[in-house]
Amino acid sequence: MNNYQTFDTVYIFNYKPFPKVCQAFDIKKFLAYNLGMTNKTDYTLPWTSPERYRAYASYDKAYADEITASVAASTYKTTYHIQPKTGLLNDPNGFSFFNGKYHLFYQVFPYGPVHGLKSWGLMTSTDLIHWQDEGLKLFPDTVYDSHGAYSGSALPLSEDQLFLFYTGNTRGADKSRAAYQNGAIYSASGEIKKFDSPLLTTPKGYTDHFRDPMIFDYQGDKYAIIGAQTAELQGAVVLAHANDASLTSWAYSKQLAFTKQDMGYMIECPNLVFIEQTPVLLFCPQGLDQAVCAYDNIFPNMYVIADGFDPEASSLTNTSALHNLDDGFEVYATQAFNAPDGRVLASSWLGLPDLDDPSLADGWQGILSLVKELTLKNGKLYQYPVAETLSLRQNQEQITLLDTPKASPTNSYELELEITSDNELYLFANADKTSYVSLTVDMLNGTLTLNRGHLPINWAESYGNTRSTTFDNTTGTVKLNLFADTSSLEIFVNDGEKVMSSRIFTAPENTYLAAKSDITATLWQLKK
Numbered sequence: 001m002n003n004y005q006t007f008d009t010v011y012i013f014n015y016k017p018f019p020k021v022c023q024a025f026d027i028k029k030f031l032a033y034n035l036g037m038t039n040k041t042d043y044t045l046p047w048t049s050p051e052r053y054r055a056y057a058s059y060d061k062a063y064a065d066e067i068t069a070s071v072a073a074s075t076y077k078t079t080y081h082i083q084p085k086t087g088l089l090n091d092p093n094g095f096s097f098f099n100g101k102y103h104l105f106y107q108v109f110p111y112g113p114v115h116g117l118k119s120w121g122l123m124t125s126t127d128l129i130h131w132q133d134e135g136l137k138l139f140p141d142t143v144y145d146s147h148g149a150y151s152g153s154a155l156p157l158s159e160d161q162l163f164l165f166y167t168g169n170t171r172g173a174d175k176s177r178a179a180y181q182n183g184a185i186y187s188a189s190g191e192i193k194k195f196d197s198p199l200l201t202t203p204k205g206y207t208d209h210f211r212d213p214m215i216f217d218y219q220g221d222k223y224a225i226i227g228a229q230t231a232e233l234q235g236a237v238v239l240a241h242a243n244d245a246s247l248t249s250w251a252y253s254k255q256l257a258f259t260k261q262d263m264g265y266m267i268e269c270p271n272l273v274f275i276e277q278t279p280v281l282l283f284c285p286q287g288l289d290q291a292v293c294a295y296d297n298i299f300p301n302m303y304v305i306a307d308g309f310d311p312e313a314s315s316l317t318n319t320s321a322l323h324n325l326d327d328g329f330e331v332y333a334t335q336a337f338n339a340p341d342g343r344v345l346a347s348s349w350l351g352l353p354d355l356d357d358p359s360l361a362d363g364w365q366g367i368l369s370l371v372k373e374l375t376l377k378n379g380k381l382y383q384y385p386v387a388e389t390l391s392l393r394q395n396q397e398q399i400t401l402l403d404t405p406k407a408s409p410t411n412s413y414e415l416e417l418e419i420t421s422d423n424e425l426y427l428f429a430n431a432d433k434t435s436y437v438s439l440t441v442d443m444l445n446g447t448l449t450l451n452r453g454h455l456p457i458n459w460a461e462s463y464g465n466t467r468s469t470t471f472d473n474t475t476g477t478v479k480l481n482l483f484a485d486t487s488s489l490e491i492f493v494n495d496g497e498k499v500m501s502s503r504i505f506t507a508p509e510n511t512y513l514a515a516k517s518d519i520t521a522t523l524w525q526l527k528k
Contacts, residue, residue, distance in 0.1 A: 052116035067363040074362035076487040079412040082368040089366035091333035092347040094154035098162040113365040118148035144168040151212040162186040167211035235263035257315035264288040269333040279306040293322035301325040327469035328500035344374040358505040384496035393524040405512035415482040417521040424516040446473035
């Protein structure tokens with residue numbers, strides 16, 4: 001890579017179609033905080049397009065060993081979340097149950113903490129908690145995915161075959177883009193066989209920002225929805241249907257009607273799931289007007305609830321207003337599926353397009369959320385960690401949080417509280433409470449405010465240091481379950497009424513907890 005060590009500040013561009021957002025990083029501050037980086041590759045420096053799309057075989061063993069060691073030594077590594085061994089992880093893909101195990105693929109560029117030449121990695125599990133790393137599985141190795149095996153989904157065809165539906169990203173010599181919706185079969189023995197030609201190409205009336213096919217079964221027929229941008233530069237979702245049981249022949253229906261409002265300039269990562277027969281559409285609009293639905297992050301992850309799905313009309317009927325899926329700092333590309341046990345399960349990328357975080361300096365970025373079960377209660381969407389998460393709990397203790405900070409043995413814990421009056425919690429704090437994350441509870445107005453502006457290193461500050469959500473305060477009590485894991489914090493309000501997911505980067509010794517007003521809580525250390 002190019003050497004820019006003489007600059008105090010560099011601007012890091014992450015490849016995304018638009019807009020081209022950049023953020024400044026103070027390299028001297030990064031190097032001072034991440035001791036030892038002066039003798040390593042500086043992963044915070046800009047990556048050119050040729051560097052991002054180098055063939056994997058061109059990386060030598062010395063570099064691979066170096067980045068592996070750097071990530072292994074990172075103080076930001078989580079203990080019970082999925083994260084990359086090296087490089088950048090983003091969207092969860094192909095979430096499914098196949099051959100007796102849950103399969104969770106994910107987008108990954110293994111040779112740097114940037115959006116480069118993407119493959120699909122794979123994790124498998126029998127309990128959604130203990131995951132086996134199966135390595136890279138779907139590579140960008142054909143003319144139809146030469147510049148990346150982008151996001152997609154999966155559906156079992158039989159006990160021996162898992163169908164993968166994904167976007168192949170290609171670039172011409174003039175940097176023009178062509179997107180293909182490709183198919184592949186993943187066998188029970190772990191082999192991948194790609195279809196010889198794309199299943200779908202971009203239809204007339206849409207740009208080549210056309211991606212992320214999500215396959216689903218509805219009344220015995222197979223459909224897929226795809227995120228799109230129209231020729232008029234409007235965000236859209238397109239419906240397609242399979243013509244045969246082998247899923248080798250597909251045709252477009254038409255644009256999915258689910259709102260009369262402008263959906264910005266692009267929709268990514270659409271998902272349609274059915275919770276007790278009720279359709280719920282999850283999606284990520286880009287460029288959405290704040291007047292349509294207010295949000296704080298660069299791009300939101302949103303949802304609507306419908307009364308029904310009409311495939312003949314390509315529509316969702318009587319949809320709700322748009323809602324934010326998560327009110328934290330980092331959540332995107334949530335993928336959900338209807339599991340065979342009747343649950344609707346979801347995983348999210350705890351990251352955002354076009355923004356880097358401090359783990360970049362250690363040669364990696366990105367984690368996946370806890371697996372959540374989606375339910376509907378009184379017409380509202382609830383999200384809560386799957387019941388299997390209880391198996392992580394160890395060393396339960398009742399504690400009293402005081403204004404004087406109390407040390408937790410680690411920053412991998414669950415904290416459960418029931419709060420009846422205004423309070424402020426201090427998490428990830430140091431011993432003298434000069435560095436911390438705060439969570440302010442306003443019972444009168446039914447609001448929670450998370451503030452990470454008091455940490456030693458902040459990032460993405462152009463989008464603010466606080467996030468807020470509302471909750472039902474009519475009972476006079478708010479229940480909080482906080483899941484911390486070294487560099488992440490997932491807050492579940494009233495058993496999933498609201499969720500706030502965020503990355504937290506601080507010093508390893510910042511394990512203290514405190515509260516403005518004394519309050520009792522239950523603390524568990526969490527460990528696989």
